[in-house]
Amino acid sequence: GAVVSQHPSRVICKSGTSVKIECRSLDFQATTMFWYRQFPKQSLMLMATSNEGSKATYEQGVEKDKFLINHASLTLSTLTVTSAHPEDSSFYICSARNEDSNTEAFFGQGTRLTVV
Amino acid sequence: GQNIDQPTEMTATEGAIVQINCTYQTSGFNGLFWYQQHAGEAPTFLSYNVLDGLEEKGRFSSFLSRSKGYSYLLLKELQMKDSASYLCAVKDSNYQLIWGAGTKLIIKP
Numbered sequence: 001g002a003v004v005s006q007h008p009s010r011v012i013c014k015s016g017t018s019v020k021i022e023c024r025s026l027d028f029q030a031t032t033m034f035w036y037r038q039f040p041k042q043s044l045m046l047m048a049t050s051n052e053g054s055k056a057t058y059e060q061g062v063e064k065d066k067f068l069i070n071h072a073s074l075t076l077s078t079l080t081v082t083s084a085h086p087e088d089s090s091f092y093i094c095s096a097r098n099e100d101s102n103t104e105a106f107f108g109q110g111t112r113l114t115v116v
Numbered sequence: 117g118q119n120i121d122q123p124t125e126m127t128a129t130e131g132a133i134v135q136i137n138c139t140y141q142t143s144g145f146n147g148l149f150w151y152q153q154h155a156g157e158a159p160t161f162l163s164y165n166v167l168d169g170l171e172e173k174g175r176f177s178s179f180l181s182r183s184k185g186y187s188y189l190l191l192k193e194l195q196m197k198d199s200a201s202y203l204c205a206v207k208d209s210n211y212q213l214i215w216g217a218g219t220k221l222i223i224k225p
Contacts, residue, residue, distance in 0.1 A: 006158075034213075042217065043203070043215045043216060043217040043218055044159070044203070044215045045215075046212070046213070046215075049212075091156070093158050093159075105161075105213075106161070107158035107159050107160070108158060109157070109158050110156075110157060110158040112156070
């Protein structure tokens with residue numbers, strides 16, 4: 001089946017620094033990728049929709065200048081958390097849509113971000 | 117607004133059957149998904165329903181009634197490894213997934 005690889009799986013960074021998370025579709029081309037954030041014991045919250053070759057679409061309340069998304073190729077989208085703060089600590093998950101499949105998506109492994 | 121409701125937590129016994137319900141109110145409907153999520157891991161796809169009725173896949177079955185805005189996930193012959201959160205999600209008229217908060221399923225021996 002389709003595989004989505006997300007890296008890193010876990011990262012600890014100092015407050016004020018930036019962190020880049022990569023999401024790759026390994027065996028299919030993904031024109032659309034999704035970035036979610038999940039706080040403990042809460043549901044997945046869509047942050048933004050990443051479109052290859054164009055600007056990402058951000059959900060209401062998500063700061064586009066803080067969460068930079070780049071989808072430069074059909075197999076790679078990146079999320080950069082800029083000037084991270086402790087409140088940004090969360091589980092970030094990407095998913096990629098396989099246009100040939102009815103399933104939404106295949107998810108990456110997730111990235112546990114801890115800002116200290 | 118859009119809303120997905122499912123129980124917060126359920127407990128069942130190993131070997132038994134459990135049914136996890138999901139009700140939804142969304143702007144449009146383009147399919148309902150069930151995902152399994154173990155703690156600290158990303159969700160994994162379980163099932164997809166777009167037409168009314170029951171979809172069976174091994175020990176797991178999913179049912180949909182669009183007129184009632186209702187679905188359930190049925191897990192049979194429960195195993196300890198089935199302990200996880202089960203997420204219901206609906207694709208709305210914009211083809212965007214709306215997620216429920218998830219049901220934490222605890223399996224006891």
